[in-house]
Structures are given as C-alpha cells and as structure tokens.
Amino acid sequence: MSEIKKNEISGKVRDAGVVGAGGAGFPTHVKLSAQAEIVIVNAAECEPLLKTDQQLAARYPELLIKGLTLTMESTGAQKGIIALKAKYKDAIAALEPYIRNKDNIGISIMPDIYPAGDEVITIWLTTGRRVPPGGIPLNIGVVVNNVQTLINVAKAVDGIPVTTRTLTVTGAVKNPITVTVPIGTSIRDVLKLAGGGSVDLSYINGGPMMGALITDLSVPVTKTTGGLIALPNNHMLIQRKRMTVDNILRIAKTVCEQCSFCTELCPRHMIGHELSPHRLIRAVNYKNIGDPLLVTSALTCSECGVCEAYACPVGISPLRVNIALKAELRAKGIKYQGELGKEDPMAKHRLIPSARLMDRLRLRPWYKEAPLSLDIYEPDEVVLKLQQHIGAPAVPAVKVGDLVSVGQLIGEIPEGALGAKVHASIEGTVTQITPQAITIRNGGAAK
Ligand code: SF4
Ligand code: SF4
Structure with a gap:
C-alpha cells in the first residue's frame, strides 16, 4: 500500500465525517492514519435488547467487508477479525461467502457474555492481547471499529458522507423496530416510528447497561446514538438511573x-x-x-x-x-x-452470560425482535449538533437562510483541531445556527 493510497482513504473518511458509531465518536480518519497489525470488526452488540449491528452485518455484508478491507489497507494491518456471537446466524451466513477466499480475514465467535462488546474485552477474547490500563488498542497494534462505522467507511470512499443513523427502538413500545433516520431527527419522532410510547414510560439512549436516561424527547439523534429503549417508570433500571x-x-x-x-x-x-x-x-x-x-x-x-x-x-x-x-x-x-x-x-x-444478565435486569418481557426497516424516514426538521464526536465542535460552513441539499457540508473541522465534519441530512433551509447546532427545515432546497 503506497502512502498516497493510505492518505487517500483517510482523507475521504475525514471528508465524509465518519466517527466511531459504537462509542464516544472518535474521528475515524485519525484511527485510519495510524499503523496497526490487526483490525477487529466489533459486531458483538452485547447490550441486551439492541439489534442494530447484527442486522446491518446480515443485510450489508459486502459493504462491511469493503470497510474492513479499506481500514486494513489504510493502517497496513495484515489481519482482519470479525468478532461476533454464534447466535447471529444470519450475519455469519451473509458474511461467509465474502471471506471464503480471503486468508487474511476470519470470523471469531465470541462467547455470549457481557461485556463482549467493550473493545478492550473484544480484543482480549479474540486475540489474547491486553490493552494496558489508561491505554488504547493501538498501543498493542490493534484498531477496533464497529459495524456501522465500517459501513460508513466503505460509503465514504465512494464520496457518500454520514447523514443517517440506524438504531434499534425497543422495549415498551408498540412495534419494536430497527430504523434508519437522518441525523438530527428528534428522539420524539423516532419513537413514533415504533408506535410511540405512553406517559408512564421513560427512555434510555443506548443500551440498558451503559445508556443514559433521556430527559428531553426533543434532543436529536447523533452519529453515536446507540438505540432507544422504552421502559416503565417503575422499572429497576429507570429507578437506578434516576438516583x-x-x-x-x-x-x-x-x-x-x-x-x-x-x-x-x-x-x-x-x-x-x-x-x-x-x-x-x-x-x-x-x-x-x-x-x-x-x-x-x-x-x-x-x-x-x-x-x-x-x-x-x-x-x-x-x-x-x-x-x-x-x-x-x-x-x-x-x-x-x-x-x-x-x-x-x-x-x-x-464473565456474565447474557441470558443471566437479562434475567437479573428484569428485561425478559422486553426482549423482542426489532426487524430492520429499509425505509428512510423523512422528518420536517433536523437539528444537527456541531459536536457529535470527540474533539473540537465543527465550525458552521453555512448561514441562516441558505438552501442546502443532502450531504452538503455544513460544519467544518476547525483549523489544526481534532474533529469531524458535519453534513446536511435533509434537503431544506437553514433556519437557525447556535454555538451547539444547525437547524434545517424541510422545503425550498437547492438543487
Ligand atoms: S463499571 Fe464497574 S465493573 Fe465496569 S469497569 Fe467500571 S468498575 Fe469495573
Ligand atoms: S457491597 Fe460488595 S459489591 Fe457492593 S460495593 Fe461494597 S464491596 Fe462492592
């Protein structure tokens, strides 16, 4: 791999605003600029109830392998490992034809335990290597990316920026579902796609173990929104998160x-x-x-x-x-x-068996299928946060009244800073810019 090609991959990933979709949103182009020996696809999805990554891997295996291969090329890694669980049978069946003839990429089946998806534990379970305390995977020659991040890497190289987020909406909603929405869609609108909730429910952003309680349903979906879980107000997890x-x-x-x-x-x-x-x-x-x-x-x-x-x-x-x-x-x-x-x-x-954890958390009644919908929801308005990632907030690249189209750059990385670009996720007019976010209202967009 020549240095030019390597820079080209990380440059396109930077231009597309790709950040780690499974964690705190570390800008992916920085990881891709490093040298590594192993790239791991973290498809463990160990948080009970969430079903996004396993379904995306089953539906878009080609894109996932493309994202993995590009990451290996960019980092110089000689080995790629797809880490998932035996119970994700559809994902395994979909991926196998794409890796059959590749000596340098394999599937690693992890035990069905929590927290298999914590990247430090994923690395240990799949390679035996241990990240030092306070360290990062690169310290031991490993880069870890989750499924949605790698799909975004594959799209980025084709010039498609990150404008949507796929997430599971489940728990005490009418129709648990895994949906794709434009980034910036309000949590309230996303909940409606699952049949809505009632007044005696509370909501968790992310998984039941690591997710945070949502106190305001008008907050927007970001590049790192992990999932939405509705639970009764008196559920032990909600009570605990309220303490x-x-x-x-x-x-x-x-x-x-x-x-x-x-x-x-x-x-x-x-x-x-x-x-x-x-x-x-x-x-x-x-x-x-x-x-x-x-x-x-x-x-x-x-x-x-x-x-x-x-x-x-x-x-x-x-x-x-x-x-x-x-x-x-x-x-x-x-x-x-x-x-x-x-x-x-x-x-x-x-390590804790997932089934036992689910019982301990009293989540059995809410363990449901949440099938992947292929429709992309079209909200009337989106609020795109300028900081959806680790690093400095993006700097607005538009002004109020501008007409924007989907994928247009609206937030730029500040000069010399660690950060990620932000793109319009719907076609429309910029109606508000604050230090925190850019609002776009559907209608009258530029072509
Ligand atoms: S949350 Fe508790 S169990 Fe998990 S790493 Fe921290 S101290 Fe350990
Ligand atoms: S009671 Fe035991 S498990 Fe609980 S915090 Fe104290 S030492 Fe830890």
Whole structure:
C-alpha cells in the first residue's frame, strides 16, 4: 500500500465525517492514519435488547467487508477479525461467502457474555492481547471499529458522507423496530416510528447497561446514538438511573460490606488492570487517599455497569462513584500511570452470560425482535449538533437562510483541531445556527 493510497482513504473518511458509531465518536480518519497489525470488526452488540449491528452485518455484508478491507489497507494491518456471537446466524451466513477466499480475514465467535462488546474485552477474547490500563488498542497494534462505522467507511470512499443513523427502538413500545433516520431527527419522532410510547414510560439512549436516561424527547439523534429503549417508570433500571450521586454516595457509606464481588466481576480487573471498585468505594467512604494511584484507577473504568447492575448484592453503584471520581480527576488534569498486572486465571469463567444478565435486569418481557426497516424516514426538521464526536465542535460552513441539499457540508473541522465534519441530512433551509447546532427545515432546497 503506497502512502498516497493510505492518505487517500483517510482523507475521504475525514471528508465524509465518519466517527466511531459504537462509542464516544472518535474521528475515524485519525484511527485510519495510524499503523496497526490487526483490525477487529466489533459486531458483538452485547447490550441486551439492541439489534442494530447484527442486522446491518446480515443485510450489508459486502459493504462491511469493503470497510474492513479499506481500514486494513489504510493502517497496513495484515489481519482482519470479525468478532461476533454464534447466535447471529444470519450475519455469519451473509458474511461467509465474502471471506471464503480471503486468508487474511476470519470470523471469531465470541462467547455470549457481557461485556463482549467493550473493545478492550473484544480484543482480549479474540486475540489474547491486553490493552494496558489508561491505554488504547493501538498501543498493542490493534484498531477496533464497529459495524456501522465500517459501513460508513466503505460509503465514504465512494464520496457518500454520514447523514443517517440506524438504531434499534425497543422495549415498551408498540412495534419494536430497527430504523434508519437522518441525523438530527428528534428522539420524539423516532419513537413514533415504533408506535410511540405512553406517559408512564421513560427512555434510555443506548443500551440498558451503559445508556443514559433521556430527559428531553426533543434532543436529536447523533452519529453515536446507540438505540432507544422504552421502559416503565417503575422499572429497576429507570429507578437506578434516576438516583442522584449524593444518594449513591450515602448508600455506599452506609451499606457497603466490602465483600469485593464488584472487583471479582469487574472485567477490567480480571484482565489485569489495577481498577478495584471495592477499594475505590472504601477510599471514597473514608477519604482514604493514601494511595493516590488507587484513586486515579477510576479513570480506567469502562462504565460497563457490571459492578452496579450485577455484582453488588446491596444495590451500591461503584460505577456512578467512578464516574464522579473521573470528572474530578479530569478537571484537575490527572492521568492514570499504573502498569498492566496479571490476568485472573479464572477470568473467562467469571464473565456474565447474557441470558443471566437479562434475567437479573428484569428485561425478559422486553426482549423482542426489532426487524430492520429499509425505509428512510423523512422528518420536517433536523437539528444537527456541531459536536457529535470527540474533539473540537465543527465550525458552521453555512448561514441562516441558505438552501442546502443532502450531504452538503455544513460544519467544518476547525483549523489544526481534532474533529469531524458535519453534513446536511435533509434537503431544506437553514433556519437557525447556535454555538451547539444547525437547524434545517424541510422545503425550498437547492438543487
Ligand atoms: S459489591 Fe457492593 S457491597 Fe460488595 S464491596 Fe462492592 S460495593 Fe461494597
Ligand atoms: S463499571 Fe464497574 S465493573 Fe465496569 S469497569 Fe467500571 S468498575 Fe469495573
């Protein structure tokens, strides 16, 4: 692969505004500019109820393999691994013909456990390599991208920017469905596509384990919106996500038994990271900051939620305590400096079977098919956030009153900054620009 071709791929991906669709939205062109040995397609989709990636892999195998191949070419990787679960039979059957004659690409079947889709755990399960605490996959020669990201990479090279997002809308809605909507569509409009919800429901943006409670249905879908889950207001997950940090800290102080189950089941701890949630709870409860490294290990928490939702027998949330600690540490500019320790020899036996997690979270009644719809919804208005990614917000490249067409650049990466471009997702008129977002109203668009 010549340097010119490599730059060409990452340049087109940059122009198309591709960001990591499965996580915090790291700009993909930066990953593609690095050198790696292995590229992993993270198709684990381990959050209970979500069914987007497995259906996209089954429906668009050619695009997925194209995105993977381009990423391998761009990074110089010699090996591609598609990491998924045996139960995604349609995806496996669809992908197999495309990799049959490729020596350098294979499927890796992962156990049906949570959190198989946490990229650190995906890498460990598929290659045996361990990302150091506070490190990134590139530190051990690996690039991980999820299914939707790689499909967007394949389209980017053909000059098609990211203007839509596919997501599962499920739970206590009338018709659970996996839909594709223009980025910027309101959550309220997306819920209507699934038959709507009722007043006694609450909504989670993302999966039940890692998703956040939605407090305003007018917020728009972004490039990283993971899914929408409707649950009754009195469901345990909703109640838990509503708890304030003060409440959580009070409970931690009064009832933590220091049983250490949270640490024994912490996936990061199992693979040799120092992170030990029971010790962090103790440090917070007793203001024991004697070992500063211990407290900074909160920065290495993946926020998978195992300690909170599964491990703790008395309802404490080490996860939320860690989130609070992280915010404090980041505000002070503190980084974690610890080393990778030994892997727990029992680690693979301690990971949580998905079925057991679903029962523990009382999600069985909401486990439904959410078939992929091929229609693309057309909203009257979209609100495109200027920051849907890690890095600096995009700078508006249009003004109020401009007519825009689908795919037109409306937000540019600031000079010299890490960021991602933003494109119009519907045809129409720019009606508002704020420091946070650009609003486009359907109608009277430029050709
Ligand atoms: S599992 Fe719960 S009670 Fe046990 S140490 Fe962790 S936070 Fe404390
Ligand atoms: S959320 Fe809990 S279990 Fe998950 S990585 Fe953080 S401390 Fe470990």
